[in-house]
Amino acid sequence: MTTATARPAINRLFRFQWEPAQQAHVLLYPEGMVKLNQSAGEILKRCDGRRSVAEIVADLEAAFNASGLGADVEAFLSMAEAQNWIEWKDA
Amino acid sequence: MEPLLVPRRPGPLWLLAEVTYRCPLHCAFCYNPVDFAQAGPELATDDWLRVIRQAREMGAAQFGISGGEPLLRDDIEILVGEARRLGFYTNLITSGVGLTEARLAALKEAGLDHIQLSFQDATREANDLITNTRTFDLKRQVAALTKAAGYPTVINCVLHRTNIDHLDRIIEMAVEIGAEYLELANTQYHGWAFLNREALMPSAAQLAAAEAVTERWKAKLGKKMRILFVTPDYQSKKPKKCMNGWGEVFLSVTPDGLALPCHTARMLPGLDFPDVRDHDLAWIWHESPLFNRFRGTAWLPETCQSCEDKEQDHGGCRCQAFMLTGNAGATDPVCPKSPDHALIDAALAAAERPATTRPLVFRDPKASLSLDRAF
Numbered sequence: 222m223t224t225a226t227a228r229p230a231i232n233r234l235f236r237f238q239w240e241p242a243q244q245a246h247v248l249l250y251p252e253g254m255v256k257l258n259q260s261a262g263e264i265l266k267r268c269d270g271r272r273s274v275a276e277i278v279a280d281l282e283a284a285f286n287a288s289g290l291g292a293d294v295e296a297f298l299s300m301a302e303a304q305n306w307i308e309w310k311d312a
Numbered sequence: 313m314e315p316l317l318v319p320r321r322p323g324p325l326w327l328l329a330e331v332t333y334r335c336p337l338h339c340a341f342c343y344n345p346v347d348f349a350q351a352g353p354e355l356a357t358d359d360w361l362r363v364i365r366q367a368r369e370m371g372a373a374q375f376g377i378s379g380g381e382p383l384l385r386d387d388i389e390i391l392v393g394e395a396r397r398l399g400f401y402t403n404l405i406t407s408g409v410g411l412t413e414a415r416l417a418a419l420k421e422a423g424l425d426h427i428q429l430s431f432q433d434a435t436r437e438a439n440d441l442i443t444n445t446r447t448f449d450l451k452r453q454v455a456a457l458t459k460a461a462g463y464p465t466v467i468n469c470v471l472h473r474t475n476i477d478h479l480d481r482i483i484e485m486a487v488e489i490g491a492e493y494l495e496l497a498n499t500q501y502h503g504w505a506f507l508n509r510e511a512l513m514p515s516a517a518q519l520a521a522a523e524a525v526t527e528r529w530k531a532k533l534g535k536k537m538r539i540l541f542v543t544p545d546y547q548s549k550k551p552k553k554c555m556n557g558w559g560e561v562f563l564s565v566t567p568d569g570l571a572l573p574c575h576t577a578r579m580l581p582g583l584d585f586p587d588v589r590d591h592d593l594a595w596i597w598h599e600s601p602l603f604n605r606f607r608g609t610a611w612l613p614e615t616c617q618s619c620e621d622k623e624q625d626h627g628g629c630r631c632q633a634f635m636l637t638g639n640a641g642a643t644d645p646v647c648p649k650s651p652d653h654a655l656i657d658a659a660l661a662a663a664e665r666p667a668t669t670r671p672l673v674f675r676d677p678k679a680s681l682s683l684d685r686a687f
Contacts, residue, residue: 234464234492236401236425242323242371249401251426251466254325254373305535 228310230270323370324563332380336409338444338674343502349680352568357387366593368398375400383410396423408454434481444674465491472499472512498544502576504675513663551628551644558606571596576631579686615643
């Protein structure tokens with residue numbers, strides 16, 4: 222599913238937010254919490270159902286002054302999909 | 313004075329507000345204390361708001377609102393609204409009785425994230441029998457309402473001897489309702505369920521059949537509907553690390569204001585349960601004798617101290633140990649290494665005998681007062 226035009230969004234079963242006590246982004250779900258590392262947090266922050274994967278990659282590369290992040294982002298999104306953290310909006 | 317730079321243990325992650333013991337249902341498997349009718353007056357709205365704010369300041373991120381039936385209080389919209397505003401993930405655990413369209417809209421407006429709806433069985437007759445009420449059709453209507461309001465449909469069904477053979481139909485019903493998530497929780501024998509244990513415990517064959525039915529549906533449904541089958545402690549070979557460790561992540565507050573490290577700890581004798589009207593949550597969590605009593609593993613009995621699994625299970629469930637052995641500090645008898653494990657074998661053997669003739673004792677205030685016992 223992770224084609225460059227597909228638009229990922231946080232699954233409505235989860236809530237994504239910055240958690241001060243954890244100093245991390247987290248995914249909250251009933252009776253549980255996933256604490257995210259910085260790169261996972263930065264990727265999911267951009268999964269708003271409007272941006273395509275290609276746009277997310279470009280945005281991250283600009284924000285962190287990096288290049289060639291596409292493969293890492295796609296690998297993360299595949300894992301996130303398997304965990305049910307994200308869903309895909311039609312391109 | 314405490315040194316300022318010593319890092320403290322983290323605060324609770326999960327606050328459960330049991331806002332009332334009142335309930336329109338009378339389920340014979342309820343984990344509430346049998347003597348709930350003797351509890352003191354319910355906390356006021358302002359008390360709950362203070363508890364919510366203190367827990368959030370300590371880093372709690374989950375706010376569960378339960379009971380009894382929480383909808384019997386008219387202020388849960390206020391509590392949910394404040395919790396959500398502070399950044400909690402808010403979860404209403406309800407029988408659905410009292411969840412009208414207007415109330416649902418108000419809760420949604422307040423920012424409620426999630427609703428967990430309990431079903432007791434798949435047919436009207438069986439649902440109404442175990443709850444001693446007429447609520448089945450109403451529950452189906454409520455499930456449709458919450459779905460229409462945009463909530464994922466999350467259903468919890470407690471399994472026991474008298475409904476476990478209907479599991480295929482229960483799962484089918486969850487599919488019909490369009491549930492995204494179904495939790496099949498085998499009865500844990502606390503409170504009223506302990507009182508009714510003989511009538512509620514399924515045989516090994518019933519349990520194995522239920523697991524097979526669940527696996528078949530899981531394979532068929534895949535991600536469309538997630539099913540979680542929670543195995544009963546008695547039939548497990550391993551004790552569970554209760555609440556992920558005493559005083560490690562979970563803090564519950566009873567309707568009358570007692571802070572507890574697990575849902576059922578108020579049955580334990582000889583402990584002083586801190587009242588949230590007298591102490592703040594930081595003191596209760598970090599300093600109170602109650603929350604330190606079974607924290608970590610230093611207190612464990614010899615059976616557990618020499619066991620390689622002690623960090624995984626912390627000796628199991630304190631309430632179970634107490635109900636079965638009379639000693640809250642004993643190894644959970646569910647563990648095959650427990651010197652009291654024969655008690656579990658005896659209960660399992662009893663479940664193999666044909667249907668019990670002991671009548672169910674339904675959870676209601678009258679029975680609670682006349683029984684006059686904690687479990």
